[in-house]
Amino acid sequence: MRILHTSDWHLGRTLHGVDLLGHQAEFLDHLVGIVGEREVDAVVVAGDVYDRAIPPVEAVRMLSDVLRRLAEVTQVVLTPGNHDSATRLGFGAELMRDGLHVRASVADVGTPVVLRDRDGGVGAYVYALPYLDPDDARHRLAEPGGEPLARSHEAVTAAATARVRADLDARRVADPARVPAVLAAHTFVVGGEASESERDIRVGGVDSVPAGVLRGVDYVALGHLHGPQRVPVADGPDGTRTVARYSGSPLAYSFSEKDHRKSTVLVELGPDGVVGEPELLPAPVPRRLADVRGTFHEVTGALGAAHAADWVRVTVTDEQRPEHLVARVKDVMPHALVILHDPPDRGSASGPRTVTAASDPFDVCCGFVEHVRGGAPDDAEQAVLRDALEAAQRTEVSA
Structure with missing residues (x-):
C-alpha cells in the first residue's frame, strides 16, 4: 500500500x-x-x-x-x-x-x-x-x-x-x-x-x-x-x-x-x-521567507532589492531610526511583513530582554517577576505561574 x-x-x-x-x-x-x-x-x-x-x-x-x-x-x-x-x-x-x-x-x-x-x-x-x-x-x-x-x-x-x-x-x-x-x-x-x-x-x-x-x-x-x-x-x-x-x-x-x-x-x-x-x-512555495539585516542604506539598496518578491523580516541597524522607515522599506520590499529598528549596542548595562514569539512563556513570566521584584520566583511561586499558564492555554481549546 x-x-x-x-x-x-x-x-x-x-x-x-x-x-x-x-x-x-x-x-x-x-x-x-x-x-x-x-x-x-x-x-x-x-x-x-x-x-x-x-x-x-x-x-x-x-x-x-x-x-x-x-x-x-x-x-x-x-x-x-x-x-x-x-x-x-x-x-x-x-x-x-x-x-x-x-x-x-x-x-x-x-x-x-x-x-x-x-x-x-x-x-x-x-x-x-x-x-x-x-x-x-x-x-x-x-x-x-x-x-x-x-x-x-x-x-x-x-x-x-x-x-x-x-x-x-x-x-x-x-x-x-x-x-x-x-x-x-x-x-x-x-x-x-x-x-x-x-x-x-x-x-x-x-x-x-x-x-x-x-x-x-x-x-x-x-x-x-x-x-x-x-x-x-x-x-x-x-x-x-x-x-x-x-x-x-x-x-x-x-x-x-x-x-x-x-x-x-x-x-x-x-x-x-x-x-x-x-x-x-x-510542497509548492507561494513566496519565500527571508531575513534582511543591515543599515538603512543597505536594506533599501541592492540587499533589499534582491528580496523584492519575498516575505521579509527587515532589521535596520542605524544608530538613529530613519524617518519614514516603514514606507521607505516597503518601496523596495513591498512584501515586508516585519520592520524593526535595532541600533548597535552602545555598551550600556544589561537592559530588558526582547520578547518574541519564540520566547518561552514561563521564562517570560519568571523574568518579569525578577525584573519587578529584584529576585527570581522560588519553587512554590514557579508552580503557581505554571498552573496559571496552563489554565490560560486551556481556555483557548474547545472541548
Missing part, C-alpha cells in the same frame, strides 16, 4: 496579518494531484487541520471541498490536533461516506481504521490518536474503576499506545497474514526540533513524550512540529522496525521556518512494514 502522510494544515491561519487561504488552497490542489499521479491508496492527516477551535467559514468550506475530492479517489484518515476542536471536527463522523474516516474520540484509540488494498483485501491498519490533553485523557484512558493516570503527556500517550499494541497483537495472532500497522499521533516526541509557530502544549512543565512509547507499529505519522523530520525509535522487543516522521506543515507559518523544505511523506507499506525509506514530496 502507498500512504501519503500530511499534517498541520492550519487552515485559516495568517502570517503577520497576511491571509494565507489562497496559498493553502494551492497546497490542497497539489495534494489531490499527488494522490492521482502517485496512485496513493490512503491519505493520513495527523492533526491541526484548522488553526483554531472555531475556524473561519472559508476554512470550513475549504476542508469540506478537499475531503470530498480526496474521498472520490482514495481513502482518508483524519484526526484532530491541539489547535482543532475534536468535537467540531468529529461531528457527523459516523455519517460520512465510505473511505473517509475522522477519528476524534479518545475511546477509539485502540480500534484501527482498516484500509483496503487495490484488490479489496486488508492493506493496513491505521490507529489514529487525536491530540491527548492530559487533563482530560488521564481520566478517559484510566482502567475502569481505577485511579486517573499521571498528569503528563507521557502517561496518556503510553496508555493509548498500549491499547494499540494489545489490539494489534490480537489481530496478528488471529490472522497469520501480517498486515502493516500505522499510528497517527499529534504530539511532541523527544528528539523533535520545534519552531516558533507550534502552540505550547506543556503540562506540569513538560511538553514531550519519549520515542519509546511509539514502538510496535511499522510507521508513525506524526503531527505538531512544523519542520519535516525523522524521529529515531528503537526496535521493539520482537524486532519490529518502527519508522517515525513528522511531515511538517505545508506552508511556513513563522520566520523560524524560512529554511524548512516543506513536504508531504509518501510511504510504501508491505507485509514486513515500511519498504525502503519514505519519500519526501516537495
Whole structure:
C-alpha cells in the first residue's frame, strides 16, 4: 500500500496579518494531484487541520471541498490536533461516506481504521490518536474503576499506545497474514526540533513524550512540529522496525521556518512494514521567507532589492531610526511583513530582554517577576505561574 502522510494544515491561519487561504488552497490542489499521479491508496492527516477551535467559514468550506475530492479517489484518515476542536471536527463522523474516516474520540484509540488494498483485501491498519490533553485523557484512558493516570503527556500517550499494541497483537495472532500497522499521533516526541509557530502544549512543565512509547507499529505519522523530520525509535522487543516522521506543515507559518523544505511523506507499506525509506514530496512555495539585516542604506539598496518578491523580516541597524522607515522599506520590499529598528549596542548595562514569539512563556513570566521584584520566583511561586499558564492555554481549546 502507498500512504501519503500530511499534517498541520492550519487552515485559516495568517502570517503577520497576511491571509494565507489562497496559498493553502494551492497546497490542497497539489495534494489531490499527488494522490492521482502517485496512485496513493490512503491519505493520513495527523492533526491541526484548522488553526483554531472555531475556524473561519472559508476554512470550513475549504476542508469540506478537499475531503470530498480526496474521498472520490482514495481513502482518508483524519484526526484532530491541539489547535482543532475534536468535537467540531468529529461531528457527523459516523455519517460520512465510505473511505473517509475522522477519528476524534479518545475511546477509539485502540480500534484501527482498516484500509483496503487495490484488490479489496486488508492493506493496513491505521490507529489514529487525536491530540491527548492530559487533563482530560488521564481520566478517559484510566482502567475502569481505577485511579486517573499521571498528569503528563507521557502517561496518556503510553496508555493509548498500549491499547494499540494489545489490539494489534490480537489481530496478528488471529490472522497469520501480517498486515502493516500505522499510528497517527499529534504530539511532541523527544528528539523533535520545534519552531516558533507550534502552540505550547506543556503540562506540569513538560511538553514531550519519549520515542519509546511509539514502538510496535511499522510507521508513525506524526503531527505538531512544523519542520519535516525523522524521529529515531528503537526496535521493539520482537524486532519490529518502527519508522517515525513528522511531515511538517505545508506552508511556513513563522520566520523560524524560512529554511524548512516543506513536504508531504509518501510511504510504501508491505507485509514486513515500511519498504525502503519514505519519500519526501516537495510542497509548492507561494513566496519565500527571508531575513534582511543591515543599515538603512543597505536594506533599501541592492540587499533589499534582491528580496523584492519575498516575505521579509527587515532589521535596520542605524544608530538613529530613519524617518519614514516603514514606507521607505516597503518601496523596495513591498512584501515586508516585519520592520524593526535595532541600533548597535552602545555598551550600556544589561537592559530588558526582547520578547518574541519564540520566547518561552514561563521564562517570560519568571523574568518579569525578577525584573519587578529584584529576585527570581522560588519553587512554590514557579508552580503557581505554571498552573496559571496552563489554565490560560486551556481556555483557548474547545472541548
